[in-house]
Amino acid sequence: MSLTIFTRRDKVxxxxxxxxxxxxxxxxxxxxxxxxxxAKILSSVxxxxxxxxxxFDSKFIKDATLSKDMLSTGAKTLLNIxxxxxxxxxxVECGENALICLKDLTSGYALVEVCCVSFVGDSSCDLIIDxxxxxxxxxxxxxxxxxxxxx
Amino acid sequence: xxxxxxxxxxxxxxxxxxxxxxxxxxxxxxxxxxxSLISSYCICHxxxxxxxxxxxxxxxxxxxxxxxxxxxxxxxxxxxxxxxxCCDMADYVLCSSKTxxxxxxxxxxxxxxxxxxxxxxVRPYDVYI
Numbered sequence: 001m002s003l004t005i006f007t008r009r010d011k012v013x014x015x016x017x018x019x020x021x022x023x024x025x026x027x028x029x030x031x032x033x034x035x036x037x038x039a040k041i042l043s044s045v046x047x048x049x050x051x052x053x054x055x056f057d058s059k060f061i062k063d064a065t066l067s068k069d070m071l072s073t074g075a076k077t078l079l080n081i082x083x084x085x086x087x088x089x090x091x092v093e094c095g096e097n098a099l100i101c102l103k104d105l106t107s108g109y110a111l112v113e114v115c116c117v118s119f120v121g122d123s124s125c126d127l128i129i130d131x132x133x134x135x136x137x138x139x140x141x142x143x144x145x146x147x148x149x150x151x
Numbered sequence: 152x153x154x155x156x157x158x159x160x161x162x163x164x165x166x167x168x169x170x171x172x173x174x175x176x177x178x179x180x181x182x183x184x185x186x187s188l189i190s191s192y193c194i195c196h197x198x199x200x201x202x203x204x205x206x207x208x209x210x211x212x213x214x215x216x217x218x219x220x221x222x223x224x225x226x227x228x229x230x231x232x233x234x235x236x237c238c239d240m241a242d243y244v245l246c247s248s249k250t251x252x253x254x255x256x257x258x259x260x261x262x263x264x265x266x267x268x269x270x271x272x273v274r275p276y277d278v279y280i
Contacts, residue, residue, distance in 0.1 A: 046179035074178020095177035
């Protein structure tokens with residue numbers, strides 16, 4: 001399976017609901033699953049480790065365990081995408097480090113209207129962007145940087 | 152203006168210039184957390200402040216004078232008019248944003264946010280007049 005990305009709001013099918021407030025949606029409907037992709041997201045975006053479905057270890061407060069609601073909006077957005085493949089999640093609040101993690105997702109829908117990412121490393125990915133298949137993340141980010149026009 | 156508090160669970164050391172101070176950084180670096188810590192500081196030290204984010208930006212009062220206005224994720228709602236109004240109403244405005252804000256008639260400072268040895272630090276590194 002592939003992560004499906006749209007580079008403009010008007011390209012999202014009308015029967016696919018767009019979620020703009022990832023914080024509130026995450027608080028109500030998502031958690032922290034125990035899998036390798038989630039662990040990588042928590043590590044590379046927030047620099048933290050999962051404790052349970054609802055808790056993680058804080059990096060700002062020594063020996064403190066925090067509620068999932070305290071994750072960054074970037075991490076919440078990625079976890080929303082992973083867990084709700086019937087919705088399209090707006091990535092406007094994702095930083096560059098969170099956008100890079102899109103390459104590790106293999107399902108779900110994301111709206112990426114702004115993408116300025118410089119990436120070095122294994123660039124293999126499985127993304128469908130505006131209906132086109134991308135297997136190289138650098139080509140994918142170049143396409144998204146130019147707003148859906150091949151650069 | 153310097154805001155420091157060693158009694159907080161996460162210490163803060165924040166230097167702000169007058170006008171608009173902007174932090175542009177990755178996800179998970181503590182921008183939103185910093186805003187809540189500064190809010191706590193303002194409550195504790197009776198500093199007039201406003202904390203604004205994408206959920207409450209439309210409740211901005213029409214008039215008022217604050218020492219600090221905090222704008223979290225300002226790129227989502229911070230139009231040039233909105234930011235200029237904030238700068239008119241406060242001595243110091245600190246905002247996090249994914250894009251460089253546009254404000255007229257006020258000094259704009261780009262600042263860095265770092266977390267080292269238990270302290271969140273904000274330091275100006277570039278100024279535009």
